[in-house]
Amino acid sequence: xxxxxxxxxxxxxxxxxxxxxxxxxxxxxxxxxxxxxxxxxxxxxxxxxxxxxxxxxxxxxxxxxxxxxxxxxxxxxxxxxxxxxxxxxxxxxxxxxxxxxxxxxxxxxx
Amino acid sequence: xxxxxxxxxxxxxxxxxxxxxxxxxxxxxxxxxxxxxxxxxxxxxxxxxxxxxxxxxxxxxxxxxxxxxxxxxxxxxxxxxxxxxxxxx
Numbered sequence: 152x153x154x155x156x157x158x159x160x161x162x163x164x165x166x167x168x169x170x171x172x173x174x175x176x177x178x179x180x181x182x183x184x185x186x187x188x189x190x191x192x193x194x195x196x197x198x199x200x201x202x203x204x205x206x207x208x209x210x211x212x213x214x215x216x217x218x219x220x221x222x223x224x225x226x227x228x229x230x231x232x233x234x235x236x237x238x239x240x241x242x243x244x245x246x247x248x249x250x251x252x253x254x255x256x257x258x259x260x261x
Numbered sequence: 262x263x264x265x266x267x268x269x270x271x272x273x274x275x276x277x278x279x280x281x282x283x284x285x286x287x288x289x290x291x292x293x294x295x296x297x298x299x300x301x302x303x304x305x306x307x308x309x310x311x312x313x314x315x316x317x318x319x320x321x322x323x324x325x326x327x328x329x330x331x332x333x334x335x336x337x338x339x340x341x342x343x344x345x346x347x348x349x350x
Contacts, residue, residue, distance in 0.1 A: 158262055165269060172303065176276045179283050179299060185291050188283075192295055196302040203306055207313070210262075219322045223305065223329060230333040234298055237340040242291050245349045 157209055164206030171199035184250035185242055193235035200227050263314060270310040277303050290349050294339050301332030 178191025201224045208217045277300055284296035305325045312321025343349060 162262075162265060168306075169269065169272060172273065172276055172306075175299065176279050179296060180279060185289060185295075188292055188295055192299045196299055200302060200306065204309075207309060211318070216319055216322065219326070222326060223309075223322075226326070226329060226333075227302070230329070231302075234333065234336045234340070237337055237344070238291060238294060238298075241340045241343040244344055244347055245291075247289070247291065247349065 157212065161206040161208075161210030164202050164209060168199045168201075168203030168206060171195050171202065175199065185247055186239065186249055189235055189239055189242075193231060197227055197231045200224055266310050266313050270307050270314070273303050273307050273310070277307075291343065294336060298332065298336045301328070301336070304332075305329050 172195065175192050175195025178195065179188050182188045182191055204220050204224050208220050211217065211220075280296050280300050280303070284293050284300065287293040287296060305328055308321050308325040308328060309318065312318035312325075315321075
């Protein structure tokens with residue numbers, strides 16, 4: 152009974168993590184600009200990893216191995232903002248132009 | 262549960278291939294770096310899932326941690342290179 156509950160709750164967490172991975176990938180694929188893509192993957196991947204690891208811990212049960220599982224999101228919460236900031240700063244330093252929405256032909260910009 | 266985990270890892274593989282499209286045909290070099298970083302994060306998840314499928318998760322969790330560290334260092338070094346080069350051409 153308790154094991155069935157563990158499997159169901161853990162599976163729900165894993166599916167929620169997959170949803171965030173999917174949105175991050177869609178953002179990387181469809182956004183128009185380098186800065187927008189950075190915004191999409193920097194947040195989506197971090198939260199997806201946290202949710203999936205939480206699902207694994209619930210599925211496996213709490214014991215000594217859970218400590219190692221916690222290490223991965225703990226490290227990723229330090230590393231992912233560092234990487235995002237570093238790449239974004241490289242883009243600003245290299246003077247990459249941000250994307251702007253183009254006006255249609257024959258329309259005056261207000 | 263084992264079938265479910267296998268399906269989850271296949272789905273993550275599909276997402277990795279979509280990211281790989283961005284890494285190959287990306288318009289500029291910084292987009293490629295972002296795509297490779299995202300692939301690294303998904304690979305860590307796939308490694309843990311492989312550990313669950315083969316029931317050797319205490320071994321694969323160490324490999325996953327080391328892979329996360331290596332992916333972080335690679336991305337930081339690539340970003341640092343373009344930070345000092347001041348041009349993406």
